[in-house]
Amino acid sequence: MSAIDIEQNNQVLTAADGTPLRTALARATRRAKWRAFGLVLPLLLFVIVTFAVPIGQMLVNSFHNTAFSDNMPTLSAYLSENDISGVPDEAAFEALVTDLRLARENKTIGKVATRMNYEFSGSRSQFTGAARKAKKLEPPYKEALIKLDKDWEDPLLWNIMKRAANPVGASFYLAALDMEYDETGSIVRVPEKSRVYVPLFIRTLLLSGLIAGICLILAFPVAHLLATLPLRYSNLLMIFVLLPFWTSLLVRTTSWITLLQSQGVFNDLLVASGVINDDGRFQLMYNQAGTIIAMTHILLPFMVLPMYSVMKTIPPTYVRAARSLGASSWTAFWKVYFPQTIPGIGAGILLVFILAVGYYITPALVGGSSGQLISNEIARHMLSSLNWSLAAALGSVLLFIIILLYWLYDRLIGIDNMKLG
Numbered sequence: 001m002s003a004i005d006i007e008q009n010n011q012v013l014t015a016a017d018g019t020p021l022r023t024a025l026a027r028a029t030r031r032a033k034w035r036a037f038g039l040v041l042p043l044l045l046f047v048i049v050t051f052a053v054p055i056g057q058m059l060v061n062s063f064h065n066t067a068f069s070d071n072m073p074t075l076s077a078y079l080s081e082n083d084i085s086g087v088p089d090e091a092a093f094e095a096l097v098t099d100l101r102l103a104r105e106n107k108t109i110g111k112v113a114t115r116m117n118y119e120f121s122g123s124r125s126q127f128t129g130a131a132r133k134a135k136k137l138e139p140p141y142k143e144a145l146i147k148l149d150k151d152w153e154d155p156l157l158w159n160i161m162k163r164a165a166n167p168v169g170a171s172f173y174l175a176a177l178d179m180e181y182d183e184t185g186s187i188v189r190v191p192e193k194s195r196v197y198v199p200l201f202i203r204t205l206l207l208s209g210l211i212a213g214i215c216l217i218l219a220f221p222v223a224h225l226l227a228t229l230p231l232r233y234s235n236l237l238m239i240f241v242l243l244p245f246w247t248s249l250l251v252r253t254t255s256w257i258t259l260l261q262s263q264g265v266f267n268d269l270l271v272a273s274g275v276i277n278d279d280g281r282f283q284l285m286y287n288q289a290g291t292i293i294a295m296t297h298i299l300l301p302f303m304v305l306p307m308y309s310v311m312k313t314i315p316p317t318y319v320r321a322a323r324s325l326g327a328s329s330w331t332a333f334w335k336v337y338f339p340q341t342i343p344g345i346g347a348g349i350l351l352v353f354i355l356a357v358g359y360y361i362t363p364a365l366v367g368g369s370s371g372q373l374i375s376n377e378i379a380r381h382m383l384s385s386l387n388w389s390l391a392a393a394l395g396s397v398l399l400f401i402i403i404l405l406y407w408l409y410d411r412l413i414g415i416d417n418m419k420l421g
Helices: 021-061 067-071 073-081 090-106 109-119 123-136 141-148 155-165 171-176 197-228 231-246 249-260 265-272 288-311 317-324 329-357 361-366 374-383 388-412
Strands: 179-181 187-189
Touching: 021 388, 067 073, 067 090, 067 109, 067 155, 073 090, 073 155, 090 109, 090 123, 090 141, 109 123, 109 155, 109 171, 123 141, 155 179, 171 179, 171 388, 197 231, 197 288, 197 329, 197 374, 197 388, 231 288, 249 265, 249 288, 249 361, 288 329, 288 361, 317 329, 329 388, 361 374, 374 388
Parallel strands: none
Antiparallel strands: 179 187
């Protein structure tokens, strides 16, 4: 036991080693904080490396692309230093030929051509073809290049090259919002038939909201049963709720394909029972219906568990007290029980909605053309078209939308009222 001396004059408390008690307590608190920080440091590093850094890299790639500026240095310097309107003069074409020869030697012309093809369709073959013949071109280079391909005198192409000469730009964000620059440099919407991403964003948000709503309707009675049934029955029901977590996501998705396809189990049962004829089979696969059904099944446990964790803490005496005071069963439920479940409902809706917005495997397998979500388009640009900057811009826009919805949820309901357990 520490000895504490009390000095009669200034009442200074000291520990056994003579250190002032305030200093000793501050030192002990500091050691406890450092010990706690050391315990969470591995998790913090893991989150930074696997979460914060990739998101930061995605945000940077969405507005920073050096494929053109690094591999066409002479032309990039010329375009950055000179204001051009329309097709430039001979000096710009000379710089272009110089860089085409250099890119051909360094085998980087593919990167340049791919970067330009993102915004000017067909320019990949234009750049690679000009690079192959660049060594044989002679002045005047402007006439020589236009003779090779008339697109070299297209003002839109030169406007795009001027923007690409600056590695930082908003071109990919505009493309993600179905907008582009016109020949004058003004921002305009792309033609209606070419608008792809905004409808995909809208479809993703609507389907995610619908799936969250269906999960809420299905999960509420299940969570209520789990919270009110005797323990032996609720444990058995909980096993059925958790059973999907013990099965591979790919297996569950392909199982729905087997059940819901036109020649699948569900349609066969309806035909066998005489509900429909063989020609009237339901099309429940490779469309939005398949996406909704499969994703609702997969995400349902994420709605049940937060609601159950809240309902379990609601004392049943509250409803009994309301009934004893003259309230009907419905009034007791709606006025007493339901308001106490709102934190769990809010947590479940937010969790299911965010998971649904970013789902990829299930829409890819069962969605077809009408059931695809924005995540499938992001994956296509990452894996097929290799337009990583556009994929990063699409991902960034999706991230901003989620943050905005999260902020609105906080303003309307309050994050403090949300309970995950």
